[in-house]
Amino acid sequence: MATIKDIANRLGVAVSTVSKGLNGAPDISEDLRQLVLDTAVEMGYKTKRMRKEELKKLAILVENMEYLKEDDFGYDLVLGFEQMAYRDKWDVEVVPINARVQAKERYDTYMLRHGYSGAFVMGMALMDKWMDEMNRTTIPTALLDNYVKMNTNVGYVGTDSYEGMSIAVAKLVELGHSKIAFLNGSPNSMITNQRDEAYKAALIEHGLEFDEKLVAHGYYVAESAPYYVPGMISAGATAILCGNDLIASGVIDECKKRGFKVPQDISVVGFDDIPLASQLKPALTTIRQERLELGRLAFFTLDSLMHKIPVSRTMLRPEFVERKSIGKAKK
Amino acid sequence: MATIKDIANRLGVAVSTVSKGLNGAPDISEDLRQLVLDTAVEMGYKTKRMRKEELKKLAILVENMEYLKEDDFGYDLVLGFEQMAYRDKWDVEVVPINARVQAKERYDTYMLRHGYSGAFVMGMALMDKWMDEMNRTTIPTALLDNYVKMNTNVGYVGTDSYEGMSIAVAKLVELGHSKIAFLNGSPNSMITNQRDEAYKAALIEHGLEFDEKLVAHGYYVAESAPYYVPGMISAGATAILCGNDLIASGVIDECKKRGFKVPQDISVVGFDDIPLASQLKPALTTIRQERLELGRLAFFTLDSLMHKIPVSRTMLRPEFVERKSIGKAKK
Structure with a gap:
């Protein structure tokens, strides 16, 4: 694994500068901090915080989807994921994201900076900047309703x-x-x-x-x-x-x-x-x-990816629920 | 759940006859025993043995596939499945099957009679009798490389x-x-x-x-x-x-x-x-x-099905392993 010194050498700056960048010290420009973080990700550097086993943290990143109220589409997805994650002693943080967050920072950098070991990403659109980055991310990521070719760090979860x-x-x-x-x-x-x-x-x-x-x-x-x-x-x-x-x-x-x-x-x-x-x-x-089961499957998919099992997709069968809105065709 | 009496009523035989059929007593014809078992399965009856939590047994059914030696295609599939199953305190029995077994007995009956709670089925061909029964089985079943529509008890595991x-x-x-x-x-x-x-x-x-x-x-x-x-x-x-x-x-x-x-x-x-x-x-x-990972995914798929999570398919990414058998096209 790369060390702080490796990063400093690569960038041609002092070790203390790299350290400041990694730890978010105030006396370093935002551009330089970003460069340090991007380089750290690229070189596979992990902060001490990330290396500590006791800090096990996953993110659910949500965009274009409501999830706070029981009636919201995302509510059970979050719940199902959390249920499974807590059993395995993971902390889960649910984070709304938007285009601004994605424009400001690379996905991998964002994940590294927050100490997330992996993410369940819900509601991302094809044109999103991070969606493009999914093709290359090194962070284990379960994507709801989105499929990425070839990248063994990303798996697709959805309903058939x-x-x-x-x-x-x-x-x-x-x-x-x-x-x-x-x-x-x-x-x-x-x-x-x-x-x-x-x-x-x-x-x-x-x-x-x-x-x-x-x-x-x-x-x-x-x-x-x-x-x-x-x-x-x-x-x-x-x-x-x-x-x-x-x-x-x-x-x-x-x-x-x-x-x-x-x-x-x-x-x-x-x-x-x-x-x-x-x-x-x-x-x-x-x-x-x-949706509850879909959330659970998302955790399983992410768990597999974090164990280097390259799940490509996990699909759930839908259920046809017949109520009162269909009837015989009018002649 | 149906009782022994329900089965006896349906068949118009004595309760003791049903009991003999379920327990494989010798003083009852093979045809009648089969009918009792088939009816028991159909009515959702479970033997005491099956109901006891301590008897947790899964089957890996193998056809058209070698698996005993390390070089065999099925070896790691079995191993991966067993590794995961043992962690969850399941017993696993690996059982070779063939056309004769399938002709003799229905799949569900076979599984009930042996007390298997579910199966990982490897190597079955489309024309197999049990393959057709997969469309209707009530037994949680993970199918390697075979997909069945609509049946929420069956999931497909394979490589993309x-x-x-x-x-x-x-x-x-x-x-x-x-x-x-x-x-x-x-x-x-x-x-x-x-x-x-x-x-x-x-x-x-x-x-x-x-x-x-x-x-x-x-x-x-x-x-x-x-x-x-x-x-x-x-x-x-x-x-x-x-x-x-x-x-x-x-x-x-x-x-x-x-x-x-x-x-x-x-x-x-x-x-x-x-x-x-x-x-x-x-x-x-x-x-x-x-294959090791595929076996593990098969267990996960089966485990989901046994928990009533209707997984339709779980796919693994393949890896392109470049060795010496390809080169530039001859002009």
Whole structure:
């Protein structure tokens, strides 16, 4: 392992300067401190704090996702991860991140500076700066819903969209639907792309034709519905699959507003099964992600990576939860 | 849970007859015993033995795969699984199975009768009777290299063929190869199909054309090579990817026999990295499956399933091990 002296030699500065940089002393410029940290990471240097076994700390980094309230999508993910981590005597810190944090510091440097041995990263978008750094990071990292090629330090944890879509479309076909629309979420995410592909695969599996007029990308919010539902209904849709439950709640509202009954006129299926789903009127039929279990699997994936077992992906089966928002296709 | 009486009522026999059937008493016909066991499984009945916590027993069922010697493909898989299972105080029994065992008894019945709480199943072929039963089994089961849709009791464990093929083809392209052949193993297996697809995907990724004359299916043995290597070389192949290391060893021999030098004339890449690979002349470049880790992941997958966490798949990253069997493409 590199020593402080190695770092000093490489940078051509005094050992004391490196030491100041590593320990965040105030009498050194921010630029130099950053350079010292970046070089330390690059050379595989670990601070004393990190080397001490008793300081075992993991991070859950959260972006674009609510997690504080029981109804939030991220709540059970955090809980499941923490449950497993505490059993293994890890401390877990949940840290919201954003573009500013990512612009300021490299991912590896951030992790080293905080003494995190690994992270579970939830909600990162494809265009994020740190997402690109995931291709090269040396920090064990479990990524929710994001896949990185080749890097043995990073594993992907998620729910099998293909199986979920396949079950949902099978059920709708059984109910006589053949014009099944799909209102998906924001395009700049791996999971959106995966669900698009899963939707297409499910149509093929059930002998239905793909019709561009029946698909659209909004955002993962209820407000997407008014923009796309009218067009889908004009194009003959009798059922609308949604990228998540929030979109579905907007779709139900929009259908009602336009005088269409759910499920008598239009069947609606959500994705995720957040607590809201069962409280909608009608109660939402949805493709459930077992978020508590997903959080637990994320810990397992991270634990494997920290033990140098290069898990590439761990997938959970979704569950089709049938409630009141789907019915027989209107003739 | 069903009782012995429930089973007796369903079958219209005496409770004592059911009891005899469950306990394997000699004074009851084999057919009736089987019917009792099948019905018990169907109704979710568990014998006292199974209910006792202290009897924790798992099975590793092995077919079409050697595992007793350190050089065997299955050796480390068994070891990795056992290492993890013993930590959790499970007993593990390794049981070779074959078509006869599968014809004689249903999978669930077999597992119940032996008191196994779950199984890691290695080497099963798509046409196997129990493979079909995997679609419906109620026994937690981790399947090596086989995927079953929808059944939440079954999870798939394997190595990511796509990533392996992608790295291998990238490396060969870097060395100037464009006619890259693929001699795969027996078609009646999910992993063979997956590697076929992975090969095609890797060609597309690197802008190479798929040529039917450059692909063939033999068996997963060295003896496949003489049948297919000459045709591939006639079709212009300068590199041959192989479905496993045994096939690759046959390919190297066949090339030599026909006066082609490896790697000067033909580059050869294996799959698996069994101990034999490094002992070949030239030492074989291969796509390594981390079998010890795969065995450990299999235990984790099974453990999750036994805890009702419906893992659908757990994939391990392969490692590209470069030795002496690949070189620059001959102009």
